[in-house]
Amino acid sequence: MTATTDQDAALRIASGRKPFVEPLRLGERLKEIRLANQWTLEDVSQRTGLARSTLSKIENDQISPTFTAVQKLIGGLGIDLPQLLSPPRQQTRTMGRRDLTRRGHGQQHPTPTYEHELLSCELAQKRMIPFKTIVRARAFEEFSEWVRHDGEEFLMVLDGEILLYTEFYEPLHLVQGDSIYFDSDMGHALVSVSDEDAVVLSVCTRGESAA
Amino acid sequence: MTATTDQDAALRIASGRKPFVEPLRLGERLKEIRLANQWTLEDVSQRTGLARSTLSKIENDQISPTFTAVQKLIGGLGIDLPQLLSPPRQQTRTMGRRDLTRRGHGQQHPTPTYEHELLSCELAQKRMIPFKTIVRARAFEEFSEWVRHDGEEFLMVLDGEILLYTEFYEPLHLVQGDSIYFDSDMGHALVSVSDEDAVVLSVCTRGESAA
DNA sequence: TCGTGAGGTTCACTATAGGAAACAGAGTTT
DNA sequence: AAACTCTGTTTCCTATAGTGAACCTCACGA
Numbered sequence: 001m002t003a004t005t006d007q008d009a010a011l012r013i014a015s016g017r018k019p020f021v022e023p024l025r026l027g028e029r030l031k032e033i034r035l036a037n038q039w040t041l042e043d044v045s046q047r048t049g050l051a052r053s054t055l056s057k058i059e060n061d062q063i064s065p066t067f068t069a070v071q072k073l074i075g076g077l078g079i080d081l082p083q084l085l086s087p088p089r090q091q092t093r094t095m096g097r098r099d100l101t102r103r104g105h106g107q108q109h110p111t112p113t114y115e116h117e118l119l120s121c122e123l124a125q126k127r128m129i130p131f132k133t134i135v136r137a138r139a140f141e142e143f144s145e146w147v148r149h150d151g152e153e154f155l156m157v158l159d160g161e162i163l164l165y166t167e168f169y170e171p172l173h174l175v176q177g178d179s180i181y182f183d184s185d186m187g188h189a190l191v192s193v194s195d196e197d198a199v200v201l202s203v204c205t206r207g208e209s210a211a
Numbered sequence: 212m213t214a215t216t217d218q219d220a221a222l223r224i225a226s227g228r229k230p231f232v233e234p235l236r237l238g239e240r241l242k243e244i245r246l247a248n249q250w251t252l253e254d255v256s257q258r259t260g261l262a263r264s265t266l267s268k269i270e271n272d273q274i275s276p277t278f279t280a281v282q283k284l285i286g287g288l289g290i291d292l293p294q295l296l297s298p299p300r301q302q303t304r305t306m307g308r309r310d311l312t313r314r315g316h317g318q319q320h321p322t323p324t325y326e327h328e329l330l331s332c333e334l335a336q337k338r339m340i341p342f343k344t345i346v347r348a349r350a351f352e353e354f355s356e357w358v359r360h361d362g363e364e365f366l367m368v369l370d371g372e373i374l375l376y377t378e379f380y381e382p383l384h385l386v387q388g389d390s391i392y393f394d395s396d397m398g399h400a401l402v403s404v405s406d407e408d409a410v411v412l413s414v415c416t417r418g419e420s421a422a
Numbered sequence: 423t424c425g426t427g428a429g430g431t432t433c434a435c436t437a438t439a440g441g442a443a444a445c446a447g448a449g450t451t452t
Numbered sequence: 453a454a455a456c457t458c459t460g461t462t463t464c465c466t467a468t469a470g471t472g473a474a475c476c477t478c479a480c481g482a
Contacts, residue, residue: 178313
């Protein structure tokens with residue numbers, strides 16, 4: 001055990017991996033947020049319950065806030081931690097691509113059981129694949145085999161009701177507004193059970209086959 | 212400004228959501244990570260430079276670590292903060308996970324401008340983050356700064372109408388059923404323009420911040 | 423010119439986080 | 453069984469985070 005540990009450490013250092021953390025100018029960031037909202041130290045004090053002086057010191061990097069203090073900050077300011085930690089000046093590799101799909105203007109892709117409408121298909125090289133599906137299938141037997149594909153899938157019922165059959169679980173009854181996240185290499189299949197064919201929105205991760 | 216601020220606060224409170232942060236069992240989480248790697252307190256001490264005793268106290272919630280201590284932790288353990296903060300769950304490479312979220316039963320997360328409802332938040336270690344959002348904002352000015360985060364985002368309007376402001380494009384008018392895919396490190400912000408507050412479904416890729 | 427007040431910093435003090443060492447418990451070895 | 457070792461907890465001390473009050477600094481008005 002200790003052996004592995006030392007080995008790990010050695011490896012990590014040898015590999016040139018940072019054992020240290022980046023500066024992380026938390027104070028600077030806090031001040032930026034505060035000023036952006038035109039808040040005074042007193043305002044922030046009210047919101048967070050931290051003393052004015054404490055906030056001043058944090059902003060000027062004179063102290064390193066306790067974790068409870070950080071929690072009070074993110075709670076009181078109504079922001080979340082990543083937002084607090086995102087560096088003041090972003091060295092953005094921003095590309096700023098975007099791809100709009102108006103309702104009903106996706107790329108149709110019909111099958112016997114599903115009618116898919118691929119969304120945002122202008123954009124190549126994306127990490128997610130969103131599509132809207134009209135579930136034509138009415139019985140599990142209509143599927144000759146499980147649908148399965150690498151990665152993960154998120155699904156929300158937009159209209160109607162469905163049964164979600166999966167390989168390892170009992171069928172699940174989902175109605176409008178329900179959503180589910182699952183590993184999509186587990187076999188799955190949808191059937192409509194409402195009067196109208198159900199409509200679902202799905203987003204799959206693109207298989208990037210973990211190296 | 213203070214007016215808007217108070218209003219925001221009032222709104223947030225009136226919405227029935229606590230403005231405070233969840234417990235966030237950091238100690239428990241740390242212990243979980245440590246045991247998962249079969250590290251002893253001494254091992255972690257070596258890696259992080261924190262005293263064995265300190266680590267023990269943190270794990271047992273006897274102290275609230277300083278932010279510098281947290282940095283030493285994430286640096287020494289080679290993990291990133293979100294990972295440390297993600298509630299107890301095991302990182303199983305196994306397949307067949309699933310996570311159902313019934314309509315309205317996601318995890319509420321209100322901010323002055325948005326009311327997020329995180330979906331499928333039982334599941335850790337997922338590659339996408341789905342959430343439903345009620346867009347409270349009515350004017351671009353309500354945002355103190357661009358919202359931006361690493362990765363990509365897919366968004367569909369479920370109800371109402373919105374304007375999507377982005378850093379590099381003209382504002383885009385989106386109505387129910389419209390969807391868009393974009394690089395989310397490009398600044399973006401939504402405002403409702405329909406009578407009712409608009410509702411959108413978003414799916415973000417999880418930043419994988421190259422280990 | 424002098425208040426006067428609001429926003430921010432500094433000071434002096436208290437509360438608490440971090441570290442070294444002692445302690446306690448469970449195996450192992452002799 | 454005693455001695456040793458490895459692990460996690462507890463103790464005690466110090467370094468420092470957090471607080472209220474005093475103190476600046478500057479804008480504004482009579």
